[in-house]
Amino acid sequence: MKEYLADLIRNAAAELEYLKDINPVFSVPNNEDHGDFSTNLAMTLTKKLKKSPRDIASEIIGALKYDESVVEKIEIAGPGFINFYIAADNFSSIVTDILDKDKEFGRTYKYKGKTAIVEFVSANPTGPLTVGHGRNAVIGDTVANMLEWVGYDVDREYYFNNAGRQMRVLGNSVKIRCEQLLGSDVEFPDDHYQGEYIKDIAAALVKEHGEDTLKLDDKVFKDRAEKEIFADIEKTLGNLNIKMKNFFNENTLYEEGKIDDVLNKFKSKGLSYEKDGAVWFKLTELGNEMDKVIVKSTGEPTYRLPDIAYHITKFNRNYDLIVDLFGSDHSATYPDVLAGVKALGYNTDQVKVLIHQFVTIMQGGDVVKMSTRKANFITIDELIDEVGKDVVRYFFIMRSINTHLNFDLDIAKKQSDENPVFYLQYAHARICSILRMTDGEGLKLSTDNLNLLTTDAEQRLLKKLGQFGEEMLLSIENFEPQKIANFLEDLAALFHKFYNDCRIIGSDKDLAEARIALAVAVRTVMRNGLGILGLSAPEKM
RNA sequence: GCCCACGUAGCUCAGCAGGAUAGAGCAACAGUUUCCUAAACUGUAGGUCACAGGUUCGAAUCCUGUCGUGGGCACCA
Numbered sequence: 001m002k003e004y005l006a007d008l009i010r011n012a013a014a015e016l017e018y019l020k021d022i023n024p025v026f027s028v029p030n031n032e033d034h035g036d037f038s039t040n041l042a043m044t045l046t047k048k049l050k051k052s053p054r055d056i057a058s059e060i061i062g063a064l065k066y067d068e069s070v071v072e073k074i075e076i077a078g079p080g081f082i083n084f085y086i087a088a089d090n091f092s093s094i095v096t097d098i099l100d101k102d103k104e105f106g107r108t109y110k111y112k113g114k115t116a117i118v119e120f121v122s123a124n125p126t127g128p129l130t131v132g133h134g135r136n137a138v139i140g141d142t143v144a145n146m147l148e149w150v151g152y153d154v155d156r157e158y159y160f161n162n163a164g165r166q167m168r169v170l171g172n173s174v175k176i177r178c179e180q181l182l183g184s185d186v187e188f189p190d191d192h193y194q195g196e197y198i199k200d201i202a203a204a205l206v207k208e209h210g211e212d213t214l215k216l217d218d219k220v221f222k223d224r225a226e227k228e229i230f231a232d233i234e235k236t237l238g239n240l241n242i243k244m245k246n247f248f249n250e251n252t253l254y255e256e257g258k259i260d261d262v263l264n265k266f267k268s269k270g271l272s273y274e275k276d277g278a279v280w281f282k283l284t285e286l287g288n289e290m291d292k293v294i295v296k297s298t299g300e301p302t303y304r305l306p307d308i309a310y311h312i313t314k315f316n317r318n319y320d321l322i323v324d325l326f327g328s329d330h331s332a333t334y335p336d337v338l339a340g341v342k343a344l345g346y347n348t349d350q351v352k353v354l355i356h357q358f359v360t361i362m363q364g365g366d367v368v369k370m371s372t373r374k375a376n377f378i379t380i381d382e383l384i385d386e387v388g389k390d391v392v393r394y395f396f397i398m399r400s401i402n403t404h405l406n407f408d409l410d411i412a413k414k415q416s417d418e419n420p421v422f423y424l425q426y427a428h429a430r431i432c433s434i435l436r437m438t439d440g441e442g443l444k445l446s447t448d449n450l451n452l453l454t455t456d457a458e459q460r461l462l463k464k465l466g467q468f469g470e471e472m473l474l475s476i477e478n479f480e481p482q483k484i485a486n487f488l489e490d491l492a493a494l495f496h497k498f499y500n501d502c503r504i505i506g507s508d509k510d511l512a513e514a515r516i517a518l519a520v521a522v523r524t525v526m527r528n529g530l531g532i533l534g535l536s537a538p539e540k541m
Numbered sequence: 542g543c544c545c546a547c548g549u550a551g552c553u554c555a556g557c558a559g560g561a562u563a564g565a566g567c568a569a570c571a572g573u574u575u576c577c578u579a580a581a582c583u584g585u586a587g588g589u590c591a592c593a594g595g596u597u598c599g600a601a602u603c604c605u606g607u608c609g610u611g612g613g614c615a616c617c618a
Contacts (some may be wrong), residue, residue: 031561040560046598053598078561079599092615124618164618278616289543289614296616304618328612331545357546358611399554402546404611406553411567419580420566426580437577478558486555489565500582541580 001466005037005084008097012063018049019060026084030119035075035083036463042080045197053080072331090448091462096520098465099447106528114150116321117314118144121237121244122159125229126170127195127372128379129236132327135359135405137380138396138534139481140325141242143354145532152321156243159310161250162226177202178213178221195375236380240389241534244394248313250306258309258459259301263294265344286339303333308340311459315346321480322351331355344445354479356401362408378409386413390535394421397481397533399471420489424530425538427492431523432539434504438516441505445520446513454512461518464494468525472532481533488529494538495522 006024013019022424026037042057049056057076064074072087087187120140144154159166174190177199180186188194205224206213230247237244238413253259262280266272271282277297281304284291294305314322329347342348361368363380370377383392395412397404398420412419455460468487475483504515527537 019566027557027560029561030556030564038560040599043560043598081561166618262587276616280616293616298616300616302616307618330613330618332613333618335544355545360611403554404547411553422580423566426578430578430581434577441577447565450563475559482555486565489555493565496581499577503577505577530569540577 001086001090002037003048005039008064008066008071009039009041009060011065012292014059014088015063018045019063029081029083029291029508032460033079034077036086038081038350039084040081042082046080056080065295072404076104083348088454088459089451091459091466092453093516094462094466095450095453095521096447098524099445102524103528105524106397106472107149108469108473109151109281110473111147111320114152114320115155115318115320116145116147116152116323117155117157117173117317118145119157119314120325121160122326123233124160124164124166125226125233126166126193127229127375128197128232128381130370130372130377130379131361131383131407132359132370132377134240134380134383134392135356135396136325136327137237137240137242138393139354139356139401141240142397142481142533143323143325143479144392145319145534146472146479146481147323148533150473150476155245155319157246157248158244159248159250161306162222164250167222167226169369170198171218173198174205174221174225175218178206181206182211182214191373193373193375195253195372197229197232198225201225204228210243226471235452239381239384240393248310250310253306253309253313258313259305262305262309262312262340262344266294266340267398269343271343278434281336281340283339286343288335288339292336303338304336307333307337308344311337311341311351312344312346315341320350323354324351325354325356328355328357352479354401355463357404359407362406364396364408368409375489383409383412387419390421390425391419393534394419394485400404400482402478421535422541424488424492424526425535426541427495428523428526428530429539429541430499431495431519431526434499434519435516438504438512443504443509443512443516445516446510449510449514450517452511455492455502457501458515458518461491461522463527464491465521472529482530484529488526488533491522491529495519495526506520 005026009019009024010021013022022041024039024041026039027036029035042060043053045056046053053277054076057080061074061076061082065124066074070089070090072085074085075083077083099248118140121129121133121137123129129137135352144156145349147154154386169191170193173188176186176188176192179203180188201224205216205221209216225340231287234244271285272279272294273282274280278293279293279295281290281294282291292304293302311322338351338353341351361370368378391412395407453459472484475481475487489539498518502515504512504519506512507515530537
């Protein structure tokens with residue numbers, strides 16, 4: 001429709017010279033009194049033409065040759081907007097289109113043939129995934145879904161490191177629990193992992209090895225903990241319907257010499273130097289503020305080196321789009337890493353770094369501080385048990401990733417009617433219910449009389465449905481999952497209003513069958529949208 | 542001190558590729574059911590879009606500064 005209007009204006013260039021080579025922008029006005037589409041074209045031309053915007057608008061309208069069965073009327077409004085009112089008949093065809101395309105409706109293949117990798121979660125295996133990790137997990141998976149929706153072939157990847165100090169502390173935590181189980185009164189250090197899960201792992205080891213447990217190599221405790229915790233993490237992700245394609249172990253970068261490769265390249269390019277027994281990365285030469293250490297005087301690399309090497313593997317795996325997702329606590333690390341990758345000749349334009357702000361957990365009106373080490377946390381699994389997977393997912397994507405998210409456990413756990421997810425799902429369930437009823441009445445779906453859908457509620461619903469594809473593409477290209485949620489909330493609201501205003505059973509047969517077609521179209525769009533968000537579309541509630 | 546994000550109704554937040562009278566949910570108040578699920582719908586009330594400048598025909602939206610909140614500024618990741 002926008003294309004049609006743009007053509008109208010381009011064709012008018014024959015009469016009005018200044019419309020040549022112009023690309024008019026159309027928007028849907030917030031206020032319905034302002035028509036179906038609106039353009040600010042006249043106002044943008046005031047300077048060039050030195051005329052009042054309303055005069056220009058009236059000149060343009062005079063030059064437009066349009067079909068009155070499509071455009072009902074055109075008006076000048078406010079400071080100089082040109083508002084287009086589309087004849088009612090032109091919106092109902094969307095229903096046929098939706099029924100036709102069904103699961104494919106609203107999808108584009110704009111990026112067909114392109115590949116993407118989305119790296120997310122990437123928590124080191126020191127404990128169960130907590131509510132704090134939840135936002136990252138859900139946003140990452142949803143972004144991956146979104147990219148798939150526009151044609152990308154997407155790999156979901158989890159990057160972890162099982163070497164560093166934290167992992168040694170983890171292994172030692174298990175070992176000390178074993179000692180305690182075997183009767184030693186050794187004290188458990190404050191800075192070790194306090195969680196119950198450590199005791200469980202220790203108990204399993206003691207059960208298998210008895211008194212010999214303490215003769216085991218230190219590595220065994222760490223490896224066992226890592227294995228059990230990872231199994232747990234994968235299970236948790238599964239509970240959220242998240243399936244990783246790959247778990248990438250930082251260690252492989254060492255084993256395959258990737259770390260040395262980077263180090264050598266830096267050296268040969270003169271991008272590193274030695275000082276105080278450490279190797280420094282010359283970031284100042286690349287325009288950053290200060291140089292940073294990449295290899296400590298102990299010989300161990302800092303995170304920067306493996307991170308750079310890791311990103312290079314992403315480039316070498318030939319992804320067209322590389323998405324990294326992490327919390328704001330890591331926001332300072334990525335510029336160094338990108339600078340390193342860029343310095344080695346890779347095009348960082350294809351890297352999209354998404355940073356989400358923190359989640360503040362509220363309970364009883366207070367902020368809950370969480371720490372994996374102190375075992376003071378709420379796990380995602382606990383949350384799912386309380387409120388279900390859909391609520392958890394929805395809470396994490398319903399807000400812009402740039403804002404701090406307040407997760408009020410009391411509300412999340414409370415009566416479901418405070419949760420907006422149910423509002424969406426109820427719209428879907430309601431439609432299913434209607435269809436069960438109309439089926440019993442012998443009413444069938446028919447697209448023969450869609451022109452009967454003329455009430456306010458019906459027209460608004462039709463217009464909304466027509467915006468689905470464009471809105472999806474916009475949210476996806478901007479990496480804004482919350483916009484999909486907003487769209488679906490609007491659609492659900494319009495449907496609920498339609499439900500209250502327009503009855504199906506009891507209406508004239510032609511009208512009833514057209515309304516069934518509309519309802520099914522809404523259901524299809526709702527289902528497609530919920531699918532992208534990874535939410536279920538229940539038939540009954 | 543420096544860097545990033547945020548500041549919109551009592552609360553939680555949309556809106557921000559500039560656009561017309563700034564929206565929703567919750568909370569408050571008043572209504573709607575012999576009728577396809579009331580997990581719904583309708584209405585009332587509630588605003589100095591943190592503050593101050595600037596750009597613009599036009600600013601919640603862009604720019605600068607101030608204040609406030611969160612996160613970061615390691616030879617931790």
